[in-house]
Amino acid sequence: MGVTMKDIARMIGVSESTVSRAINNKPGVGAKTKKKILRLVEKYNYQPNQLAQNLAKQESNMIGLLLPDISSLFYSEAARAIQDIAAKEGYQVIVCNTDGDEDREKNYIDWLQANKIAGIIFLGYGLANNKIINLGLSNYPIVLANRLVEEVMIPSVVIDNATGAFGATIHLLEKGHKRIALINGPQDNLQSQNRLQGYKQALNNYNIDYNPKLVIHKDWSRESGYEGFLELLDSDEVPTAIFAANDLIAVGVIEAIKMGGYMIPHDIAVVGFEDTIVTSVIEPALTTVSQPMYELGANSVRKLFSLINKEEVEEKIEILASKLIVRKST
């Protein structure tokens, strides 16, 4: 196949070590020999075999990215950021879709470690499991993106969901709403909990009692929004505003509201969460909370490189602010 160091060494009649030194710009090579070597490198388009390099150095120039699903717009943007910055550092990214399944997560981790991957980013939601904690205890470079772990101090970058939800709810309160419903994600999900917390806190600031009947836990789907709204209609406390815990839920809510013949925002106001493309396409355009996904990915991978390079990670847990984007639905 391609030429190796040995080939070049033989051609000139020097040793492989000399060739290695010349190529890697290390001191201790005569100017003339170095020139000769580099000329042949050019001529035969020598490409170092990274597998061999990696084996010798006991490390590789790849990082692993574990996330639920790359085909979700939400994650793919962060993935893009990670790949951009990794590429600048000469690293490539191995993307592993876990669908949130712990078994697959574990398998991927084994694979990545067996391949001596330089480090791993966990991008996802909710709490991380024990396996990750154990990884964190061994001194393997790990960064958590939008995930948290309780017991161990693993460098993390998270988006402040509570404050985002707080801002969205305050926005509705300022508009004069008093019966604000929350259609949320699963109850055991960390994001759901944070968004609920922000919601509660906002109500509290306005001295409005928290009413559990106005909070519905479902999954993150469009159907949840649709069904959730119908449930609220059936209750005795029909809300004047709905805070949907993500845009997809909001889309379902809007569909149900329209189906019921109500006007948005006149009869019922709606706020979403995430700022995906649908928010600007749907009628009326959806007020939502934007998540800095690119920044999330970028800052995570920067932290990871700090770890890989044995540098100090300044901000162990970094919290990114989300931002309210007001459109026509409120």
Place this chain on the structure above:
Amino acid sequence: MGVTMKDIARMIGVSESTVSRAINNKPGVGAKTKKKILRLVEKYNYQPNQLAQNLAKQESNMIGLLLPDISSLFYSEAARAIQDIAAKEGYQVIVCNTDGDEDREKNYIDWLQANKIAGIIFLGYGLANNKIINLGLSNYPIVLANRLVEEVMIPSVVIDNATGAFGATIHLLEKGHKRIALINGPQDNLQSQNRLQGYKQALNNYNIDYNPKLVIHKDWSRESGYEGFLELLDSDEVPTAIFAANDLIAVGVIEAIKMGGYMIPHDIAVVGFEDTIVTSVIEPALTTVSQPMYELGANSVRKLFSLINKEEVEEKIEILASKLIVRKST
């Protein structure tokens, strides 16, 4: 760090080759020794160092995926398919974003080859460049997904854009439209050309003369749709139907149409292309042509594994059908 074969060999007092044979289930190991070895493997959670394995075998268990942008919904779905199937075969995928830039493409290819990546999938649009052709001439496993190359027979999977566009245009013709505009992607783009070709052919089937004034070439953005429609309004031939070459363009078109006070589909009908999520969210829901992206990715990677395993690739160039999805905008 982890235990190696050498460690296990020493513990029992056998040679490394015996351990290797036992672990890889190769014949020629006594049942008792094998059991002893496997017990230690279990006990110390031995993980083979893949870097070493790869170096010894001169190949790696990774494949490369070159695409324009992973954060595009269009590509990320195919990427997901590729990763799913690769994972089943024990391979991982390295995702490389090129943004269509040939220099970056070339750099990635070098990197992938230096790392002895088992094969590469080129996912994208348009024609591939010479570098790729050269790669194809060397017997490196390569598959093209939604790309074509003229001179060399590289296994490829493409989506039949021409027929998709043909069907979409026929659909409009059947609805009685005679002045159908096409707002297309860039003129030098292969997909654009195919979609134009299908459009022309449909007109031809209905004995309608092709009118270049009704065809506008722009980029694939929402703004293109908006501006494109305004240009058509200014012309002397205002169309009764618009075929937008992708959904994003269609969104812009619909916005412009609404802004102009026209009714969809009463005054003007609209068809999109791709079937992204916006089609079901926008009002009115958009008739569009769905692209089997998951299948595109899946079949591409299957072909790649055939190449990697030195098997015969049955269908050198596979063409996937796209499908018209009729909604409310026509």
Place this chain on the structure above:
DNA sequence: TTGTACGCGTTATCAA
């Protein structure tokens, strides 16, 4: 059935 010896392509440690 088992062990020896070498190769994979590179880096790194000593001597020379």
Place this chain on the structure above:
DNA sequence: TTGATAACGCGTACAA
């Protein structure tokens, strides 16, 4: 400034 040699961890042809 150089070169010989070992090491990285594993696979494998050959010999025992």
